Amino acid sequence: MADGAPDLLFSTRDLLIGTATAALQIEGGDRNNNWYDWAQLPGTIADGSTPLRATDHWNRWREDTELMAQLGLQTYRLSVEWSRIEPRPGEIDTAALDRYRQELSAIREAGIVPLVSLHHFSHPSWFQGLGGWTSPHAPDLFLRLTETVVEALGDLVTDWVTINEPNVYAVQAHLFGDGPPGDRNWGSVRATLRQMAIAHCRAYHRIHELQPEAKVGFAHHARVFAPLDGRNPLHRAASTLDRALFQDLLADAMLGGRFPRLLGRQPVDVTPGPHYDYVGLNYYSRSAVRGLDDGTFPGASVNDLGWEVHPAGLVEVARDLYRRYPAPIWVTENGTADAADAFRARFVHEHLAAMVASGLPFERYYHWCFVDNWEWSDGEEPRFGIVALDYETQERTVRDSGRFLAAVICDGGVSRASYEEFVAHQTYPVGP
Numbered sequence: 001m002a003d004g005a006p007d008l009l010f011s012t013r014d015l016l017i018g019t020a021t022a023a024l025q026i027e028g029g030d031r032n033n034n035w036y037d038w039a040q041l042p043g044t045i046a047d048g049s050t051p052l053r054a055t056d057h058w059n060r061w062r063e064d065t066e067l068m069a070q071l072g073l074q075t076y077r078l079s080v081e082w083s084r085i086e087p088r089p090g091e092i093d094t095a096a097l098d099r100y101r102q103e104l105s106a107i108r109e110a111g112i113v114p115l116v117s118l119h120h121f122s123h124p125s126w127f128q129g130l131g132g133w134t135s136p137h138a139p140d141l142f143l144r145l146t147e148t149v150v151e152a153l154g155d156l157v158t159d160w161v162t163i164n165e166p167n168v169y170a171v172q173a174h175l176f177g178d179g180p181p182g183d184r185n186w187g188s189v190r191a192t193l194r195q196m197a198i199a200h201c202r203a204y205h206r207i208h209e210l211q212p213e214a215k216v217g218f219a220h221h222a223r224v225f226a227p228l229d230g231r232n233p234l235h236r237a238a239s240t241l242d243r244a245l246f247q248d249l250l251a252d253a254m255l256g257g258r259f260p261r262l263l264g265r266q267p268v269d270v271t272p273g274p275h276y277d278y279v280g281l282n283y284y285s286r287s288a289v290r291g292l293d294d295g296t297f298p299g300a301s302v303n304d305l306g307w308e309v310h311p312a313g314l315v316e317v318a319r320d321l322y323r324r325y326p327a328p329i330w331v332t333e334n335g336t337a338d339a340a341d342a343f344r345a346r347f348v349h350e351h352l353a354a355m356v357a358s359g360l361p362f363e364r365y366y367h368w369c370f371v372d373n374w375e376w377s378d379g380e381e382p383r384f385g386i387v388a389l390d391y392e393t394q395e396r397t398v399r400d401s402g403r404f405l406a407a408v409i410c411d412g413g414v415s416r417a418s419y420e421e422f423v424a425h426q427t428y429p430v431g432p
Contacts, residue, residue, distance in 0.1 A: 006411040006412075006413070006415035006416075006417065006418075007415055007416045007417070008411065008412070008413040008414065008415055008416075009353075009413070009414045009415065009416060009419055010352075010353055010356045010357070010413050010414055011356065011412055011413035012352060012356065012365075012408060012409075012412060012413045012414070013412040013413065014362070014363070015352075015355070015362060015363065015364060015365050016074045016075045016113060016363065016364045016365070017073070017074050017075070017364075017365050017367075017405065017408065017409050018068075018073040018074055018075035018076045018077065018112065018113075018364075018365075018366055018367070019068070019073060019076060019077070019366060019367045019368070019369055019370040019386065020076075020077035020078075020332060020333050020366035020367065020368050020369060020370075021057075021076075021077065021078050021079070021369050021370055021371075021373065022078075022079045022117070022120035022121065022122070022164070022373075023078070023079045023080060023081035023084075023120065023122070024051050024054070024079075024081060024120070024121065024122035024374070025051065025054060025055075025369075025373040025374045025375070025376075026054050026055045026057035026371065026373050026374075027054060027055075027056075027057050027058040027081060027084075028051065028052055028053045028054040028055065028056045028057065028058055028059075029052065029056075029058050029059075030051075030052075030058075030081060030083055030084060031052070032083040032084075032087055032124055032125055033051075033081070033082075033083040033122045033123065033124060033125060034122060034123055034124075034125060034127075034128040034132070034180040034181070035051055035121070035122050035179075035180060035376070036050060036051055036052065036125075037125055037128070037180065038179065038180035038181075038182070039051065044178075044182075044377065045377055045378075045379045046377060046378050046379050046381060047378075047379035047380055047381050048379070049374065049379040049380045051374045053391065054373060054374045055371050055372070055373055055374075055389055055394065056394050057371075058099075060394065061102075061103045061106075062106065063396070064370065064371065064396075065103065065106045065107055065110060065112075066110075067387065067396060067398070068107075068110065068112060068370065069110035069111070069112065071386075071398070071402060071405065071406040071409075072406050072409045072410055073112055073409065074111075074112065074113065074409060075112060075113040075114070075115060075364060075366070076107055076112050076113070076114055076115070076370075077114075077115040077116075077117065077161070077332060077333075077366045078103075078114065078115075078116060078117070079116065079117035079118070079119070079120035079161075079164070080100055080116060080117070080118065080149055080153075081096075081122065082118075082119065082122070082123045082124055082127070082145055083122065083123060083124040083125065084096040085097060085145065085148065085149065086124060086144075086145060086148070087124065088124075088126060089126055089141075090144075092148055097148075097149075097152045097153070100152075100153060101152070101153060101156065104116075104153060104156040104157060105156060108156060113159065114156070114157050114159065115157075115159040115160070115161060115330075115332075115364075115366070116149075116153065116157045116159070116160055116161070117160075117161035117162075117163075117164050117219065118142075118145060118146055118149060118160065118161065118162055118163065118203070119142065119145075119162070119163045119164060120161075120164040121164065121165070121168075121169055121172075121179070121376070127141060128180065128181065132173070132180075132181065132192070133169070133170075133173075133191070133192040133195050133196055134174075134188050134191040134192055134195065135195070136195065138195040138196075138199060139195055139198045139199040139202055142199040142202075142203065143199065143202050143203060143206060146162070146203045146206055146207065147206060147210070150206075150207055150210045150211060150214075151210060154210060154211045154214075158211065158213055158214050158215060159214070159215045160207055160214060160215070160216045160217075161217060161218060161219050161280060161332060162199070162200045162203045162204065162207075162216065162217070162218045163196055163199065163200050163218050163219070164218070164219045164282075164332075165219055165220070165221040165282055166192070166193060166196040166197070166200075166218070166250060166254070167193070167220075167221055167246055167247055167250050168221045169192070169196070170189050170192040170193050170196070171189065171246070172376075172377075173188075173192065174186075174188035174189045174192055175189050178377045179376065179377060190262065190263060190264070193250055193253075193263055194253075194259070194263045194264050196254075197250065197253035197254045197259065197263060198267050198270060200218050200254045200275065201253075201254065201257055201267075201270045201275045202269065202270075203216075204216050204275045204276070205275075214277075215277040215278055216276070216277050217276045217277055217278045217279065217280040217330070218254055218276070218280055219280040219281075219282050219332040219333065220247065220250070220251060220254070220255075220279075220280055220281055220282065220321070221247070221282040221283075221284075221333075222247045222251075222281060222282070222283060222317040222320075222321065223246075223247070223283065223284065223285055223286060223287055223313065223317065224285075224286040224287065224310060224313035224316055224317060225239040225240075225242045225243040225246075225286075225287050225289050226239060226286060226287070226288060226289060226297075227239045227288075227289055227290070228288040228289060228290045228295060228297065229290070232290070234290070234291075235289060235290050238289045238290060238291050238292070239289040242287070242289055242292065245262075247317075249262055249263065250263075251321065251324070251325070252324075254275060254276075255274070255275060255276050255279070255321075255324075255325045256272060256273070256274070256275070256324075256325065257270050257271060257272045257273050257274070257275050258272045274325070274327075276325065276327060277327065278327050278328045278329065278330045278363070278364075279318070279321050279322060279325055279327050279328070279329045279330065280330050280332040281314075281317065281318055281321065281329060281330070281331050281332060282331075282332055282333035282334070282368075283313065283314045283317060283318075283331065283333070283334050284307060284333070284334065284335070284336070285307040285308050285309070285310060285313070286308050286310040286313045287308075288300075288308075296308045296431050297431075298431070298432065299430055299431065299432075300430070300431050301428035301429070301430060301431070302428065302429055302430065302431040303336040303337045303338055303343075303347075303428075303429070304336075304337040304338055304339055304382060304383070304429075305337045305378070305382060306431060307336070307337070308431070309336065309343075309347060309428050311347075311350040311351045311353070311354045312354055314331070314334065314351055314354055314355065315354050315355065315357075315358040315360065318331075318355075318358070318360055318362070319358070319360060322360055322361070327361075328361050328362075328363040329360055329361055329362045329363065330362075330363055330364040330366070331351075331355070331362065331364065331365045331366060332364075332366050333366055333368040334351055334365065334366070334367060334368060335347075335367050335368030335369060335384050336384065337375075337382040337383060337384055338383060338384075338401075339382075339383040341388075341399040341400055341401050342426060342427075343426045343427065343428045343429070344386070344399070344401035345400060345401045345404040345422040345423050345426055346423050346426040346427075346428070347428075348367060348401065348404065348405060348408075349404075349414055349419065349422075349423045351365075352365065352408070352414065353414070367386060367405060368384055369384045369385050369386075370385060370386065370387055371385045371387045371388075371389050371396055372384060372385035372387070372388060372389040373385065373389075385399070385402075386398070386399055386401045386402035386405055387399060387402055400422055401422070403422065404418060404421075404422035404423070407422070
């Protein structure tokens with residue numbers, strides 16, 4: 001160890017480290033989207049809140065950018081809000097695009113690499129009125145948005161996420177009914193997945209036509225599906241089925257351009273082959289499977305929402321995706337609900353340690369999230385941020401987990417000193 005260099009438990013110098021957000025969850029002030037409409041319906045949001053105030057980032061973006069720079073973040077994933085950019089069909093709000101240009105310019109001036117998502121669960125009310133992603137016209141409408149955004153922001157952004165977690169969006173909106181429009185229809189699930197996959201494949205090629213140097217992918221939510229009882233053949237079969245239905249078939253369509261029969265015929269304008277420049281992976285938890293329901297193993301470590309904490313699973317799902325679709329791996333989301341900040345630093349430490357030890361080509365790690373934000377149907381209650389938010393005053397306070405992440409970036413890894421200060425004393429809650 002060189003004089004003055006930190007004593008590292010492991011190095012993260014091969015990683016760009018930052019945080020991830022979604023426009024609707026942080027911006028506030030927009031009433032022209034499917035989630036604001038959904039939140040007006042009684043009983044749809046756990047705490048009765050709406051995304052109208054969120055973190056007020058639309059107005060406080062300078063403050064947040066400065067705070068990210070102070071913490072030394074190397075990269076930042078954000079999304080643009082379709083309902084702001086195209087408030088009515090075919091009508092582009094250049095003022096909204098100029099606002100995003102200002103923010104992206106400041107991010108770049110701070111030395112932070114932006115990664116921009118084009119769709120992150122929310123879209124204009126008018127798009128939802130046309131059927132949303134179940135409509136056969138959805139890919140064309142999304143391609144129009146893609147062209148508009150890339151042409152307007154392409155000199156500031158070269159890294160893109162087309163669509164965030166299409167599998168989560170589809171089951172949330174059309175299977176479990178806990179997101180708009182909540183119609184609980186298996187045919188709508190299939191139609192949504194198909195149209196989102198077509199939209200991604202078309203957008204992938206169009207972005208490269210507009211910007212040959214771009215890096216384009218989508219953020220795929222993958223989890224470990226493990227049988228609750230490994231000796232039970234039904235549990236084992238259900239685990240395999242759940243994994244295929246939830247994530248594998250969609251990965252084949254969106255990464256490989258190969259549409260499985262469940263998603264309908266091969267589109268005439270999608271040729272099988274790579275439709276990705278990196279493998280984007282959102283990873284949070286493991287499911288204990290005994291059927292199509294979701295559960296946890298008895299006595300497992302859990303977070304505030306009861307999700308199991310299982311760091312080894314990040315490597316397991318990444319290894320499987322990399323085997324089928326080799327490319328640099330970007331962990332586009334990974335985080336945990338921890339209002340007391342009692343175990344978040346340990347969560348970050350253990351996931352980073354698993355990544356570094358894996359030998360896989362991980363290039364980026366985006367922690368979810370920066371400031372506590374509006375968590376969809378769970379409202380304002382869950383706390384995922386490395387920065388705490390007082391919703392009433394909008395005051396931001398950096399948590400110890402934020403200081404830990406900043407130390408990891410500054411030191412180029414987890415030092416013995418930062419481990420002792422932030423991680424060593426932390427333990428996870430245990431589930432039933």
